[in-house]
């Protein structure tokens with residue numbers, strides 16, 4: 001079967017980077033039920049570190065419900081939302097991203113997906129909202145765990161990693177350090193001129209993979225290998241998968257974590273939900289020896305996920321975090 005490629009036209013006015021020129025770009029679309037899906041996924045991870053999933057099997061009513069409840073949360077009075085903040089890193093936050101001075105035109109909730117949502121800040125989010133929000137979040141997390149495990153299992157099969165569950169296990173186990181982020185990029189009601197703002201600055205995700213879904217409002221951009229930024233047309237019925245730093249390391253650089261950012265149009269609010277599939281904190285991360293041919297070197301030193309996270313929280317959003325873990 002052939003990879004379905006969907007042309008993406010670059011919106012030149014969205015670009016703040018001089019290297020961002022209008023050109024049609026092909027973003028891989030993977031049908032998860034296609035027998036050839038695993039080959040397409042690996043090709044996409046090598047070429048873009050990014051692809052779109054259709055036929056994913058997630059109930060559309062769950063997506064609608066979660067989106068509606070999230071919108072209701074973000075519509076609460078600021079003083080109520082602030083009861084679930086400031087983020088530690090979980091909970092509600094606005095404008096500030098991470099602890100090192102990054103800002104964006106965004107408010108968000110960050111939830112821990114592995115401890116049954118029981119941190120104090122997480123509980124504070126759900127204290128402001130009806131039970132149905134928590135239920136939808138829990139159901140969604142289960143779906144994301146299923147989808148990201150499936151993708152990682154397909155990757156392992158295609159890369160002929162002996163243990164089929166070598167990667168997916170990291171996400172399936174209860175100790176997995178995954179999280180769910182909901183980003184709301186608000187519109188500026190009193191602003192008459194539509195403006196592009198940095199909603200979420202450029203960065204790569206530290207985890208294995210991230211699964212992103214947004215409403216139908218544009219904003220997400222990815223950086224291609226040649227440094228060109230391209231706008232990804234939104235599609236609320238599908239999911240986008242992004243390769244993270246950890247999978248880059250485990251594949252010894254065969255997959256590249258994709259740099260991405262969100263430029264918001266302040267006339268239209270955007271809502272996105274991202275599930276970050278992370279390994280257990282104590283998991284040792286290193287290139288998988290079966291993926292490093294004898295004549296090649298390991299590009300990265302071994303580290304635990306906990307060490308990588310600690311180091312990531314000392315960096316700025318746009319920093320190249322893997323440099324500290326590269327072999328000389």
Ligand code: GA4
Pocket residue numbers: 089097098099100102110179181203204205206207276312313314315316317
């Ligand atoms: C980027 C990916 C996820 O959103 C996130 C972010 C985290 C945070 O917002 O708390 C970080 C950022 C992200 C990477 C570098 C550090 C940590 C903010 C920041 C400046 C939740 C994550 O895991 O890493």
